[in-house]
Amino acid sequence: MFPYTRKFKHKFSRGVIGLLGVIMLRLVVGCSNSGNNGGSSAAGSTSPVPAKTAENTDTRIISTIKGDIEIPAHPKKVAGMLYVFADHLLALGIEPHAMVTYNDLGFPQYLSDQMKDTIVIGSGEAPNLEALLEAEPDLILASKTLNEANYEQLSRIAPTILFDNENEDDWTRFRQTAEIFGKETVADQVHADYESKIAAVRNELAATAATETVAYMRIQDKQLQLIQPEDNFTLFGPLGLTPASTEGIDFKDSWNVAISEEVLPELNPDRMFIILRPGDSNQTALDNIMSTSIWANLTAVKNKHVYIGDANLWFAGYGPIGLSKVIDEISNAYLPES
Numbered sequence: 452m453f454p455y456t457r458k459f460k461h462k463f464s465r466g467v468i469g470l471l472g473v474i475m476l477r478l479v480v481g482c483s484n485s486g487n488n489g490g491s492s493a494a495g496s497t498s499p500v501p502a503k504t505a506e507n508t509d510t511r512i513i514s515t516i517k518g519d520i521e522i523p524a525h526p527k528k529v530a531g532m533l534y535v536f537a538d539h540l541l542a543l544g545i546e547p548h549a550m551v552t553y554n555d556l557g558f559p560q561y562l563s564d565q566m567k568d569t570i571v572i573g574s575g576e577a578p579n580l581e582a583l584l585e586a587e588p589d590l591i592l593a594s595k596t597l598n599e600a601n602y603e604q605l606s607r608i609a610p611t612i613l614f615d616n617e618n619e620d621d622w623t624r625f626r627q628t629a630e631i632f633g634k635e636t637v638a639d640q641v642h643a644d645y646e647s648k649i650a651a652v653r654n655e656l657a658a659t660a661a662t663e664t665v666a667y668m669r670i671q672d673k674q675l676q677l678i679q680p681e682d683n684f685t686l687f688g689p690l691g692l693t694p695a696s697t698e699g700i701d702f703k704d705s706w707n708v709a710i711s712e713e714v715l716p717e718l719n720p721d722r723m724f725i726i727l728r729p730g731d732s733n734q735t736a737l738d739n740i741m742s743t744s745i746w747a748n749l750t751a752v753k754n755k756h757v758y759i760g761d762a763n764l765w766f767a768g769y770g771p772i773g774l775s776k777v778i779d780e781i782s783n784a785y786l787p788e789s
Contacts, residue, residue: 509523509524509525510522510523510524511524513612513631515612515613516595516613516615517602517606517611517613520606520610520611520612521610522590522610522612522631523589523590523610526589526590526632527548527589528548528549528586528587528588528589528590529545529547529548529549529588529589529590529591529592530547530548530549530550530572530583530586530588530590530591530592530609531547531549531550531551531591531592531593532551532572532575532578532591532592532593532594532597532598532605533551533575533592533593533594533597533598533614534550534551534552534553534559534575534767535624535767535769535770536550536592536628537550537558537559537562537566537569537770538562538768538769538770538771538772538773539624539625539628539629539770539771540628541562541565541566541770541772542625542638542641542770542771542772543628543629543632543634543637543638543641544634544637545632546565546566546568546569547566547569548569548570548586548588549569549570549571549572549582549583549586549588550566550569550570550571550572551571551572551573551574551575551578552571552573552574552575553574553575553763553767554574554575554576555574555577556729556763557571558571559763559764559767559768559773560761560763560764561763561764561768561772561773561776562772562773570582570586572586575594575597576597578598578601580601580604580605580608583605583608584608587609588608588609589609589610590609590610590611590612590631591605591606591608591609591610591611591612592611592612592614592628592631593605593611593612593613593614594613594614594617595613595614595615595617596617598611598613599613612631614627614628621769621770621774622642622645622771624769625638625641625642625770625771626638626639626642641771642771644775645771645774645775645778648775648778649689649690649778652690652778652781652782653689653690653691655782655785655786656690656691656692656782656785657691659785659786660692660721660722660785662693663692663693663720663721663722664693664694664695664696664720664721664722665686665687665692665693665694665695665720665721665722665723665724666694666695666718666720666722666723666724666751667680667686667687667694667724667726668710668723668724668725668726669707669725669726669727669728669762669765669766670725670726670727670728670733670734670736670737671728671733671762672728672733673732673733673735673736674709674736675709675710675711675712675725675736675737675740676707676708676709676710677697677700677707677708677710677714677718678706678707679697679702679705679706679707680694680697682706682707685774685777685778685781686724686781690778690781695718695719695720696718697718699717700714700717712740712743712745712746713745715745715746715749716745716748716749719749719750719751720750720751721750721751721754721756722751722756722757722758722784722785723749723751723752723756723757723758724758724760724781724784725737725757725758725759725760726759726760726761726762726765726766727759727760727761727762728762728766729761729762729763737759756784758780758781758784760777760780764776764777764780765777
């Protein structure tokens with residue numbers, strides 16, 4: 452698990468004050484619904500759970516950290532205020548109606564072909580609440596860390612479920628999303644399929660790459676950064692690959708450390724996975740490293756065992772589709788013919 456992926460910084464969109472006026476006007480004419488009935492959530496509850504059936508058979512009551520709220524029994528226009536909700540919904544067979552992007556980079560490539568009709572409502576750190584209002588969702592999925600400060604504004608647009616589960620594992624979070632739509636069975640099957648894929652790839656790699664070492668790095672902020680083996684959720688965990696020795700490298704109690712290309716010969720792994728953050732400056736930094744004689748003499752380079760991955764998938768694909776895609780890419784890096 453990547454612990455650093457669970458922390459986010461909240462930024463307010465400009466014009467929120469003006470938007471609030473628009474929202475209040477809609478409330479007056481009956482075009483909005485707070486969805487907050489003032490109930491209290493269960494003590495210690497961090498994820499939304501069904502509480503009881505509403506009198507209106509077209510709606511139901513969900514118990515959340517903000518109390519009991521009434522939501523549509525069968526939501527048709529779901530908006531997500533956190534990037535990972537797109538992956539969750541699509542894995543459940545639901546196309547998001549409106550969704551924030553990841554760091555203003557647009558929808559991720561691995562999902563974009565399934566989101567052609569999804570409305571962009573800003574980024575997770577800076578959502579465009581006016582665009583969200585115009586999208587007219589009937590349900591909003593939101594994050595406590597990112598969205599608690601503007602929860603009231605969101606809930607005036609549509610019933611809003613605030614999730615407080617960022618410290619939970621990826622599959623727990625996925626199942627909690629599935630529970631909102633009564634799709635627990637679907638979620639369990641998706642998870643089981645993933646575990647089967649993990650087991651199959653692990654067995655393949657144990658037979659073909661048991662003695663190989665691996666270095667896991669990324670290019671971000673124009674730096675080459677080495678990732679602590681203990682902080683990779685896939686390569687050195689479920690797949691059981693062997694990390695290159697990091698003895699002598701001071702991570703300074705961090706999950707990663709910036710290194711120069713001069714350090715690469717000390718690692719000299721059999722294979723390298725380098726995850727590239729989008730941006731011309733990062734691509735240039737990688738190109739500069741790859742043009743050195745140090746790079747050319749590395750074992751992994753000589754054997755053409757270097758894999759360049761997309762950070763928008765590897766560092767942000769925490770839903771079932773993204774997690775499964777990462778496994779496919781690892782498998783293809785080792786076993787191209789598969």
